[in-house]
Amino acid sequence: MNLKRVLLIAPTEMTRTPAFDRAHSLASATGALLHIVAFDYVRALAVAGLFDHDAMAQAREGYLQVHRHWLEQQARFQRCTGLQVTTEVVWAKSSLANVIAYVNDFGADLVIKDTHHMSALDRAFHRPLDWLLLRDCPATVHLVTDAKNPQPLKILAAIDLSHLEELTQGLNDRILDLASTLAASCGAALHLLNVSNWSVMGGSAMSVPTPTLDGSLRDAVNDAQEEAFEVLADRYGVEEKRRHLLTGIAHKVIGLFAQQNAFDMVVLGTAYHHGIDMFIGGTAESVLNRAPCSLTIVKPLPWLD
Numbered sequence: 303m304n305l306k307r308v309l310l311i312a313p314t315e316m317t318r319t320p321a322f323d324r325a326h327s328l329a330s331a332t333g334a335l336l337h338i339v340a341f342d343y344v345r346a347l348a349v350a351g352l353f354d355h356d357a358m359a360q361a362r363e364g365y366l367q368v369h370r371h372w373l374e375q376q377a378r379f380q381r382c383t384g385l386q387v388t389t390e391v392v393w394a395k396s397s398l399a400n401v402i403a404y405v406n407d408f409g410a411d412l413v414i415k416d417t418h419h420m421s422a423l424d425r426a427f428h429r430p431l432d433w434l435l436l437r438d439c440p441a442t443v444h445l446v447t448d449a450k451n452p453q454p455l456k457i458l459a460a461i462d463l464s465h466l467e468e469l470t471q472g473l474n475d476r477i478l479d480l481a482s483t484l485a486a487s488c489g490a491a492l493h494l495l496n497v498s499n500w501s502v503m504g505g506s507a508m509s510v511p512t513p514t515l516d517g518s519l520r521d522a523v524n525d526a527q528e529e530a531f532e533v534l535a536d537r538y539g540v541e542e543k544r545r546h547l548l549t550g551i552a553h554k555v556i557g558l559f560a561q562q563n564a565f566d567m568v569v570l571g572t573a574y575h576h577g578i579d580m581f582i583g584g585t586a587e588s589v590l591n592r593a594p595c596s597l598t599i600v601k602p603l604p605w606l607d
Contacts, residue, residue, distance in 0.1 A: 303411075303476075303479045303480045303483045304411075304483075305328075305332045305334045305411045305412055305483070306334050306335065306411055307334060307335050307337065307408065307409055307410050307411050307412075308325060308328060308329045308332075308334045308335065308336045308337070308410065308411065308412045308414065309337050309339065309404075309405060309408055309410035309412070309413050309414065309441075310322065310325040310336060310337070310338045310339070310414045310415070311339060311340075311341070311396070311401065311413065311414070311415040312338050312339065312340040312373065313340070313416060314340060314341065314342050314343075314396065316368075316369060316372045316373075318376060319416045319446075320416060320446050320447070320448050320449035320452075321414050321415055321416040321446040321449075322338075322376060323449040323452040324414060324444070324446045324449045324452055324596065325338070325414045326380050326383075326385065326452065327449075327452040327453040327454075327488070328412070328414070328444075328453075328484070328487075328488070329385055329387075330383060330384075330385050331453060331484075331487040331488045332483075332484075332487045334411070334412070335386045335387075335388070336380070336385060336386065336387045336388075337387070337388045337389070337390070337408060337410075338373060338376065338377060338387065338388070338389045338390075339389070339390050339391075339392060339404060339408075340369060340373055340390075340391045340392070341392050341394050341395060341396035341400060341401070342365075342366065342369055342391055342392070342393060342394075343393060343394055343395045343396075344362075344365065362393065366391050366393060369391045370389070370391045373389045373390075373391060374389055376389075377389045392404070396431065397431075398431060398434045398435070398438060401431070401435070401439070402438060402439060402440070405439060405440065405441050406440065410441045411441060411442065412441060412442050412443075412444060413435070413439060413441045413442065413443050413444065414443075414444045414446060415432075415435075415443075415444075415445060415446070416445070416446050417432060417445045417446060417447050417590070417593055417596075417597075418430055418431065418432055432445055432590060433587055433590065435599075436572055436586055436587060436590070436599050437572070440601075442480060442598060442599065442600050442601070443598070443599045444567075444596065444597070444598045444599075445590065445593070445596060445597045445598075445599070446596045447593050447594075447595055447596050447597075448595075448596070449596075450566070451566045453488045453489075453490075454484065454485075454488050454490045454566035454567045454596075455488075455490050455491065455566055456490060456491050456493065456563070456564065456565045456566050456567075457481055457484060457485045457488075457490045457491070457492050457493070457565065457566065457567045457568075457569060458481075458493045458494075458495055458556075458559070458560055458563075458565045458567070458568045458569070459477050459478050459481035459482075459492065459493070459494050459495070459569045459570075460477070460495045460496075460497070460552075460556050460568055460569065460570040461474040461477055461478065461494065461495070461496050461531075461534065461570075461571070462474065462496070462497075462552070462571065462585070463496050463498075463527045463530050463531060464498070464527070472602060473571040473573055473600065473601075473602045474534060474571070475534070476571065476600045476601070476602060477569050477570065477571050477600050478494070478534060478537075478538045479538075480569055480598065480600055481538075481569040481598075482538045482539070484567070484569075484598075490566070491544065492538075492540055492544065493540070493544040493545075493546065493563075493565070494531075494534070494535050494538075494540045494544065494545050494546065495546045495547075495548065495556065495559060496527065496531050496546075496547055496548075497548050497549065497550060497551075497552045497555045497556060498523075498524070498527055498547065498548070498549045527547075528547065531545070531547060532545075546559070552585045552588075553585045553588030553589045556568065556570065556585070556589050557589055557592055557593075557594050558594075560594040560595055561594035561595075564595075565594070565595050566595055566596065567595060567596045567597070567598055568589070568594070568595060568596070568597050568598070569597075569598040569600060570585070570586055570589065570597065570598075570599065570600070571586070571599070571600045571601065571602070572585075572586040572587075572599055572600075572601060573601065573602055586599055
């Protein structure tokens with residue numbers, strides 16, 4: 303996967319967050335153009351403009367100029383390292399529609415933003431922008447929890463072999479393609495994980511054999527997944543000691559494994575069809591709820607509408 307255009311969605315607040323350092327690191331490692339955009343919108347100024355348009359337009363421009371100057375200072379620091387960086391401040395809310403329109407216009411290969419944590423109660427009433435981007439953003443999304451290591455040292459590619467590859471439109475290859483590209487560019491160790499969940503019933507925390515599957519069928523399922531796993535691992539040059547086959551509830555196993563092994567990034571996939579969660583779409587959202595590290599979300603090609 304060739305990353306040429308990286309888009310960093312900066313927070314509205316003029317603060318340098320972990321996503322800045324991660325975006326700088328990945329753009330430098332891959333040689334990509336980095337563009338930083340901030341969506342800024344002050345409702346009070348917008349409302350006041352209804353009464354005195356000219357005065358408020360001048361006040362708004364002065365306000366945005368301060369933000370542009372701050373953002374340009376961040377870019378100037380990054381340009382000193384030889385990185386190609388551009389910036390823009392957009393007078394608009396950071397809504398899903400505005401973000402996706404900007405992503406499409408820019409032609410981003412990778413979208414980077416800080417993870418915005420929301421409590422379970424808040425999520426019950428409001429769908430976070432992070433979740434909406436998982437579903438609807440056409441580009442690969444990298445959600446940054448922290449940048450302890452701005453240039454990742456350990457990357458985990460979490461694949462799903464429980465579905466026919468034809469149905470997921472090569473999603474596992476897309477995951478490994480991006481993960482191996484980033485690992486090679488950053489000099490990071492690449493690990494591969496598959497969580498087999500065919501034997502888990504009812505979302506239980508325990509792995510329970512499914513009684514409807516006889517022993518021979520379970521063995522056949524295991525053998526087929528192990529064979530597919532080894533083929534993918536060999537194709538992308540994953541070392542034997544970095545190949546991991548585990549069983550359990552996917553999002554719990556991925557989260558715990560990533561946390562216990564101090565990964566800097568987990569690359570996983572999501573696929574939706576006509577608004578209905580399919581395959582590991584739900585897994586990506588569940589991992590995001592308690593992200594153990596930064597997450598990179600890959601979609602199939604062509605992207606499912």
